[in-house]
Amino acid sequence: MWRSVRSTVALVLLVLAATRSVVAQAGRPISDDCDGDALAARPASSLGVAFEFTPNRVWDRLLPLREGRKFAAMGDTARATFKALASGMNEDARIRMDALLNAVQQYLIRTDTSASFRVESGPSARPMEIRAGDEGEPWRVGVGSAHEIALTDSSDEPTRRAVCWSAMLARRIVDYAGEAARGTALQVLAERDQRWANFESSGYSLTPLELLVNGWCRVCRGKMEPPRAQIVLGHVLPAYLVRNGTGSRAALGFEMLGLLFYAPSRKSYWGVTLVLAYPQEQRREMGVMLHASRLGQVGITAPSWLFSGGQPSLIVSTDLYRFVQRWQGRLRDERAEVSRDLDRLRGMTAR
């Protein structure tokens, strides 16, 4: 009798415990196990021994492998973690998750063994992406693959834990294994940015017309790159015509057509343009002009193309002209100073 009562009580307690567990499980949303932030916020005590298999805990234990950049070995750990969590999970989901983890493992082995894959592409994180569903929809892992897994609030605890925790861990390993490729990519982008910055700061200015024309020129530059060759078309610039004697005067230079070539860094360029010069109160002159980066432009013009009649002029861009003037001025000042010193010396000697 007493034994019968005892066994009945035990049975009732067992049923109650099981019911509580089912109720607790049914009441807990899928996000508790499949949203990384929600999972991390759960107290360790609520997870029991399973806490040691949470993605953050396993990730911490992977430190030696992370330091050694042994990606396939890290992938093996993810698969071992999945096996440890898979006990009691849905069989179909187990087979699918196994296939997804195998696909990731192939990427990680390639990352270990192929230098070009490691630095150019890196492993794909897509098989391990967890997609949250909208209201009433399941959450999904491995979207787009043949092994897609759907999880809902009613999925049993072993299945949701094995799938989501392993996916989070594997995703983190994949992100880590992709660092080299992403680093290389950013390096390439930074170098390109620098070339554009150099072109913007040191290149020859573009008028609206030139912006259009140079945009059309496909051979002038590589895709996404600043020009290596720049077309000059209808570009007007202030200049000076320098002549023998007192004939020097200001002029407007009109570069009809020309081509500039940039250094690979785009910090400097050189090139030649055909130019018309319109001096003050005189006929226009024609000639050629040489560009040398920001130093300026210098060229030669004459009243006719053949340079047969009239006196040829040196055409100098205002930048270069001012630079030369400043340099001449400094030279003049220094000469004057030297001659003053000499006079002073002579005076002292005479006394």
Next chain:
Amino acid sequence: MPKVLFVVHGMGDCLPGWSAKLVDLLDRTLAQYPRFATEARPFRDRVAVEEITYDAAFDKMVEPWGRQRAALEQFARDHALALDDTLTALAVGQLPTDVRNFVWETLLDPVLYRGSSLVRDNVRRSVIGQFLTAWERHLTHNHGAGQVEVSVLCHSLGTIVMSDVLAHVGEGRRREYLPFSAANRSLKTLVTLANVSRLGPARLIDVDSRATCVRPDTAPAWKAGKANYLQRLINVRHELDPFCLWQRFAPRSDWGTRYVDVAGVRHVHQADTHGFLHYLVNPRVHVPFFRSLLGDGAITRPEERAAVDAFPDVKPEACAAAVEALRDSLTALGEISIREPRALDDFVVYGIAAYRAMRTARDACHPLAEGLNVA
């Protein structure tokens, strides 16, 4: 913080820091909903907002023109140089007198983007650099178990730029994009407000936004055997937004449940119906946006219904008549078929009418513009 939102501006002058008003609005708007009203965490603490700015790429091209013109005119004056007509046209005619006015600051940006591949590539590489650098920073510094979820919110010209940029990166059109391409990663959500990615002469559009990988997983694959780049695409067009009257973005086939085309956006709380923030104040727009970022349960269906019901299309009533006239004129303008012989005449007539209606509406609704004027 694994949730990252890239915000991308539209036309006009947008200096670094432009997104401060936008983030303030998102904070305020989210706090209107019960679950977030009582919590101390604003939107900016839940989602890492990364601002993208590309205006400098236009400015660096345009700004020197004003200086060049002034310098040439000054030089010609100083030295009594007379310019003949042709030379005048070439020397100064193509250069603007004031590059800081509305036309040069705002309308020229899309023209330059479409018209010059040099400008286009400069803008794209600038945006790609900012986008991938920030994305990488979040991937590297993600110390939690959660996956980094990247979303993009873009507006107006930003929809063109981001459609192009995401197509380039997602399809791995250059080797350096591969680690971030659709083969390796996906974006959680792309939100396009005033999507003008198809606007412009067809021959100048080098990326067809309907034919790239920038589509949700539920759409047919952009190319056989290739993965699409987005988990969700939310597209919003204001019915009275003049920039969205023609060549609207619309998929050529059914893109499935994760393509969300938000309908019924017709509120006028300021004369500029194209404004970035003006779009977002509407619950029809911000509710799906918040849900996609913070989870579907962030705002419940009854809360959404209540917010939509409480949101007036026009306020205050004082400018309702002017807005109604504006709505009629814009509707008439939008119905012009460009293939009809009279299209140009109609376009001019209705265009002038719409412009007048817009001015009237602007004057009538002027007090409402406060705080919503981000381009």
